[in-house]
Amino acid sequence: MIHRIDPESSEEFSNRFDVLVRLLSEGTDQAVLRQVEGFHHSDLADAFGLLSGSLRKRLLDLVKVELDPDLLFELEDHLRKEVTDSLSPKEVAEVITEMDSDEAVQVLEDMDELEREEILSEVPDEEREDIQVGLAYPEDSAGRRMQTDFVSVGLNWTVGQTIDFLRDEEDLPDEFLDVFVVNEDTKASGVISLSRILRSPRPTLMREICDETQVIVPASMVQEEVALLFEKYDLTTAGVVDADGRLIGMITVDDVMEVAREEFEEDILRLGGVGEETVDDGVLQSSAKRFTWLLVNLGTAILASMVIGMFDATLEEMVALAVLMPIVASMGGNAGTQTLTITVRALATKELTPYNTLRTFRKELVVGFLNGCLFAVLAGLITFFWFNHLNDAPMLGLIIAGAMIINLVVAGLAGVALPIFLEKMKIDPAIASGVFVTTITDVVGFFAFLSLASTFLL
Numbered sequence: 296m297i298h299r300i301d302p303e304s305s306e307e308f309s310n311r312f313d314v315l316v317r318l319l320s321e322g323t324d325q326a327v328l329r330q331v332e333g334f335h336h337s338d339l340a341d342a343f344g345l346l347s348g349s350l351r352k353r354l355l356d357l358v359k360v361e362l363d364p365d366l367l368f369e370l371e372d373h374l375r376k377e378v379t380d381s382l383s384p385k386e387v388a389e390v391i392t393e394m395d396s397d398e399a400v401q402v403l404e405d406m407d408e409l410e411r412e413e414i415l416s417e418v419p420d421e422e423r424e425d426i427q428v429g430l431a432y433p434e435d436s437a438g439r440r441m442q443t444d445f446v447s448v449g450l451n452w453t454v455g456q457t458i459d460f461l462r463d464e465e466d467l468p469d470e471f472l473d474v475f476v477v478n479e480d481t482k483a484s485g486v487i488s489l490s491r492i493l494r495s496p497r498p499t500l501m502r503e504i505c506d507e508t509q510v511i512v513p514a515s516m517v518q519e520e521v522a523l524l525f526e527k528y529d530l531t532t533a534g535v536v537d538a539d540g541r542l543i544g545m546i547t548v549d550d551v552m553e554v555a556r557e558e559f560e561e562d563i564l565r566l567g568g569v570g571e572e573t574v575d576d577g578v579l580q581s582s583a584k585r586f587t588w589l590l591v592n593l594g595t596a597i598l599a600s601m602v603i604g605m606f607d608a609t610l611e612e613m614v615a616l617a618v619l620m621p622i623v624a625s626m627g628g629n630a631g632t633q634t635l636t637i638t639v640r641a642l643a644t645k646e647l648t649p650y651n652t653l654r655t656f657r658k659e660l661v662v663g664f665l666n667g668c669l670f671a672v673l674a675g676l677i678t679f680f681w682f683n684h685l686n687d688a689p690m691l692g693l694i695i696a697g698a699m700i701i702n703l704v705v706a707g708l709a710g711v712a713l714p715i716f717l718e719k720m721k722i723d724p725a726i727a728s729g730v731f732v733t734t735i736t737d738v739v740g741f742f743a744f745l746s747l748a749s750t751f752l753l
Contacts, residue, residue: 308338315342319350327357340369355381362386364393372405379406388417389530395468396422396443397550400429404439428543430529437521438514440554441535441544446466447475448501450484455497478503483511483534483542511536512546520556523645526550556641561725588730595734599624602738612753615682616745619695623744624672627702627736634659634710635732639724642714655711663707664700671696680753688753694751698744702736709735 312752318327331339331354339358343351358366359382367378367390379387379402391399391414403411403426411430415423425443432438446467448457457474459469474492474724476485485505495504512521512533524530526549535544603610603620610617638655641647647655682688709732714724 307506311338312345315354316346316350316676319346319353324357327354330360330693334717336363336365337369339363339366340371340374343374344371351377359386362390362392364398367391367396368394368402374513375402376405376427376554384410384413385417387414391426392418392422395442395694396425396429396444396544397440397546397610399426400439404430404434406733422457427475432514435518436514437512437516437518437535437546438544440518440521440550441514441546442468442550443544444474445475445534445542445545446471447477447481447542450476450478450500450502450505452476452501453497453502454492454495454499454501457492457501458497471532471545472547473545475545477500477542481541481605483509483536483540485509486532488536493536509534514538514543519558519643520645521546522554591730595730595737599737599741600743605742606749609745609749609753613687613748615685615691616748619678619691620741620744623695623698623702624737624740626699627706627740628675628733630666630703631706631732631736632729634663634707635714635728642718642724647715652711652715659707659711663704667700667703670703671699674699690751691748694747695744697747698740701743702740705739706732706736734746 311330314331315327315334318330343354346354355378359378362378362382367375370378372459382390391402394402399422403414404415417428418426422698428443429439429441444467446461448460448733452460461474473486473488475483476487478484484502484509486509487501487505491504508531510524510528510530512524512535514535514537521533524533525546530551531548533546534542535546537543638647675696678695679688679692682691685691713726713731713735717724717728
């Protein structure tokens with residue numbers, strides 16, 4: 296079946312989903328299955344996530360009889376677990392046997408070891424060996440992401456031999472764009488695209504036309520670095536080698552796009568302090584995932600309040616200070632978050648290196664000072680006209696201006712320094728940077744503003 300995907304597909308999905316919900320509520324099994332046939336497997340995976348528990352269970356009972364491997368792979372992790380829990384180990388094994396090895400690994404990697412072993416015992420020997428190769432490598436490594444099905448030929452093969460091999464060999468990947476050229480020790484010597492093979496004369500040796508400047512990925516390489524290589528060198532395929540340099544698999548661009556999406560989502564969630572929470576999580580799950588960072592925020596808020604408490608006498612003397620104080624802290628927090636976002640992204644994409652770290656610090660120092668001066672003028676003027684009924688209005692404007700400059704400069708420096716420090720300590724900057732940068736700007740903002748007021752006003 297051909298599924299047309301166009302700009303109106305989201306509206307079309309909504310209409311089909313509404314019909315599916317109605318049929319699941321009051322329709323026959325045959326009517327539901329006919330409606331399901333109209334869904335692309337990716338859209339059906341989305342539909343699973345949107346259905347309520349009872350309707351999802353009914354749909355699962357219907358589709359699991361002949362479960363589409365593509366559907367199982369496309370499901371979110373928690374939904375996939377719900378599906379696999381409803382199947383016997385033999386049924387799960389039958390489904391993952393039809394998958395590429397990298398997809399099968401991703402389905403199995405989140406299961407506990409006993410459940411995984413029960414399923415693998417039902418998988419045919421050849422497919423089981425390929426899956427176990429991927430599972431043997433660390434999570435989030437190239438070895439976990441690679442598919443062990445690839446096409447390789449010898450250096451001395453001719454184009455004619457290669458074409459005949461591709462036509463006659465039955466045990467080849469369903470889809471591939473490149474053919475790897477290996478030496479006698481199965482070490483990668485080059486790669487050649489299918490288009491070039493088809494355009495070359497049959498007597499031509501593969502060693503003469505293969506690209507020897509290929510990008511080879513160690514199986515132990517972190518998947519984020521693999522994604523950066525694909526972006527940097529415009530790759531569609533990369534060979535994966537073991538510790539001895541032998542070609543053991545390949546990674547394709549669709550795998551890398553999935554990695555990029557996962558890393559983006561992970562960083563966004565971690566910056567918000569919610570871990571791996573999804574909209575389908577229950578109340579207790581969501582509460583538990585948010586509790587840790589809320590507790591950290593409580594501690595940092597108390598620290599900022601302690602700084603304010605040091606100047607309680609000052610605040611009692613002039614209520615206007617309490618009115619203006621949040622402005623300084625808020626501006627510093629926003630400026631720090633801006634710098635932090637740029638720095639975390641630069642670290643993730645390897646744009647920030649030891650060679651340009653000092654230059655980045657200088658840049659943020661100047662940017663913080665420049666913006667600090669501009670907003671100091673604005674905040675000072677606003678304060679002067681706002682509190683012009685006070686005799687100390689001019690001095691109050693100068694004090695908030697000075698505190699604004701100090702806090703924005705500190706915010707810029709903290710937004711660079713903290714992520715770099717956390718990465719040196721082997722802590723993900725996306726997890727912890729935000730709350731600490733905000734704390735620094737709050738503490739510095741309050742302290743600078745109130746200490747200047749205490750010195751020059753009271």
